[in-house]
Amino acid sequence: MVTAGSGSRLAAATSAYIVLASAAFVSFVLLRPDTVLRQAFRSTLAAGLAAALLIQALWGSDAWGALGWEATRQASLTMRAIVEVAPDAFPIYEPMVRFMSLTWPGMLALQTLAGLALAWQLQRRIGSAALGESAPRVRFKDFNMGDGWVWGIVAWLGVLILPVSSVLHVAGTNLGLVAGTLYVLRGAAIVATFAEAFGVSALALVVVAAAAAALAVPLVFVLPGLCTLGITDTWYQYRRRLAKARERQRSNTT
Numbered sequence: 001m002v003t004a005g006s007g008s009r010l011a012a013a014t015s016a017y018i019v020l021a022s023a024a025f026v027s028f029v030l031l032r033p034d035t036v037l038r039q040a041f042r043s044t045l046a047a048g049l050a051a052a053l054l055i056q057a058l059w060g061s062d063a064w065g066a067l068g069w070e071a072t073r074q075a076s077l078t079m080r081a082i083v084e085v086a087p088d089a090f091p092i093y094e095p096m097v098r099f100m101s102l103t104w105p106g107m108l109a110l111q112t113l114a115g116l117a118l119a120w121q122l123q124r125r126i127g128s129a130a131l132g133e134s135a136p137r138v139r140f141k142d143f144n145m146g147d148g149w150v151w152g153i154v155a156w157l158g159v160l161i162l163p164v165s166s167v168l169h170v171a172g173t174n175l176g177l178v179a180g181t182l183y184v185l186r187g188a189a190i191v192a193t194f195a196e197a198f199g200v201s202a203l204a205l206v207v208v209a210a211a212a213a214a215l216a217v218p219l220v221f222v223l224p225g226l227c228t229l230g231i232t233d234t235w236y237q238y239r240r241r242l243a244k245a246r247e248r249q250r251s252n253t254t
Helices: 009-031 036-059 062-085 087-102 104-126 147-161 166-197 202-214 216-236 238-253
Strands: none
Touching: 009 036, 009 062, 009 104, 036 062, 036 104, 062 087, 087 104, 087 166, 104 166, 147 166, 147 216, 166 202, 166 216, 166 238, 216 238
16 A cells, blocks of 8 residues: 555545544444455445545545645655665666556555455454354355456456546556456465365465465466456356366265
């Protein structure tokens, strides 16, 4: 996430959003039990809309340009610190600054989803309160989301190809970032499911993932591959097909 310095508008907006997201999540959990992912989605969307309305009401339309400038400044400071430690990273300095300053809303949304999911798991493990006790539990291998998220990828591709306004470009890019990350996780969940079915240990998957993260070239192929796998699961339902195949196999052996 692009973090802002103390006293900046970006810091104030981010803090307000975090409070709104936390309050929305607790409210949704108490009022309408559901899976943690859906609750996190609803909370992120509700907090984002509320924060946008609050920013517009307090600071007006000019605030969006100021927030974008602060995000660019913070991204530049972050990358400058990285380049000082690793000078070989200088060629990606400007592209990364542009990417980070453009996608800070999407990054914040992804961190919100991750933070709420982590807090939920922690509460379920060590909490004594019955907060959302009736909500169904979901393993990572069951990770899924609605088929409508594919339109986020379509919107992202659209802003890359078509001449659109800067507002649509920012919105489409951030939507594509969130949707693409979710599809990468969906693809990873599919890989984990098939690995378990074929006797591949979780440790082996962790080692492969660590190797891909350490080597840039394999990572360039792994992430698009997982994303593609997650997207095509919308139509092919790989895990459901695997479950049916294993059920037929058990039926034939009995």
